[in-house]
Amino acid sequence: MNGPATDDVYLCQVDETISCGACCGLYNVADPTREGLTVLLARRTERFHAAPRNLEGLLAFAGETSRVEPGARPYPEFHHCPYVGLVGDRRDRAGCLLHPLGAGNEGIDYRGLSYYGGMACRDYFCLSCKTLPARWKRLVCSAAGDWHRFGLMITEADLLRAFFSEVERRAGCAIAISNDDAPIPVDLVRAVSAFIDLRVDWPFRPTDIPVANYFFEDRRYERPPVWYHKLDAGPSGHDDLLRELGTAFSGPADRTRAEALLDQCIENAATALHRRAASPMSTAINQNRKEPTP
Ligand code: SF4
Ligand code: SF4
Structure with a gap:
């Protein structure tokens, strides 16, 4: 079978308290x-x-x-x-x-x-091991806090891709964590941790969508689309995030609140990343970065 191809971040057993099963x-x-x-x-x-x-x-x-x-x-x-x-x-x-x-x-x-x-x-x-870039994996390892949150988050390849892509787009640069020893800004870790909180306890997940994720490539159990027509409205700009979180709205106020929660997380992470990228030390790290884009 295929192992992780893009880097050497081992996700299954990370340290004494962070692991996945x-x-x-x-x-x-x-x-x-x-x-x-x-x-x-x-x-x-x-x-x-x-x-x-x-x-x-x-x-x-x-x-x-x-x-x-x-x-x-x-x-x-x-x-x-x-x-x-x-x-x-x-x-x-x-x-x-x-x-x-x-x-x-x-x-x-x-x-x-x-x-x-x-x-x-x-x-x-899994696909997260094989397809996500090292810089995102390391950040999730640092922000998870415990094995329960880590396993729920790291297996969400599509969700992580949507989140980090938007963070990096808004920041105008890629997250620069080029090796295990590179310091990660506390505010960036905190923003990602807040996003993990949303993944674990997403308030708009209906009871018939399991907290567990079925992430295998046969896609036997996919998350259902978000039904905007019940709100008489078009898709959200965060549709990919909302779908992967497992979302059903009971009214327009729900949608407004959900989008605000996601926006806040993304904005906080992008601001932290932008601040870090502007520092002279990280410019050097960025220039040496050789990771492929996902
Ligand atoms: S789901 Fe992925 S990260 Fe988790 S134990 Fe399995 S291969 Fe490792
Ligand atoms: S499937 Fe069971 S036996 Fe195999 S690695 Fe996981 S816990 Fe161990």
Whole structure:
């Protein structure tokens, strides 16, 4: 399979608290809130560590997981892996309990027991990994704050592309974060964090549009279009953002407020970026930047 081609920003496990397990079906649960998922994964991880590390023990663990964690899946045909849990010394991030580096696995790769098989677990990379430029990925890594927000945001390739393209268009320059050590302005991080807040708790998302994103290339579950005709109005200038956030308006006031929220985020980020670009240090970074455009 194809890995990330454009750069070397590894998104699946970033640091002690930032990680993603969205392609393992992490958010495809009845309660995908941070609180709900944390409780579910903590209990599951506790049971996993008591399970014998052999074929029978690990298959029995998966069966028990299905039994004690019932609940409708928002996307019925999107597999939720019973082996996604909490990893790290303090179990502070989402990750694969079957990974060879996982606690108690003693270097043995048990991922062959998964629904898709070990090769898919090792080699799959989502569109965000493969198509988003490094400068946007690094910014989301810095702004996410925790694994729950990160996984919900980083897998939104279309949403991120629409947001950052507009930010850079308004600022008149590309975000210049050319390497891991380059400092990122606090106000830019803060603006992106506010955008992640909107992604997680978008107030105009109707209950029949799941918080989880189905981002696979077969596009089996696409976000529905925004129905402006109910407002007797044409499409918003932010239509691509509104659609990817999952939006339904109950009246014109909703639309005005939604557009204002998005505008504020974009404007704050563009202003921070413009300010940064005007500094002598960042001009040098910009001139040396070799990233491709998305
Ligand atoms: S959805 Fe993408 S970033 Fe997240 S774990 Fe899968 S490949 Fe990694
Ligand atoms: S076994 Fe595969 S699908 Fe399941 S959590 Fe691990 S990497 Fe994800």
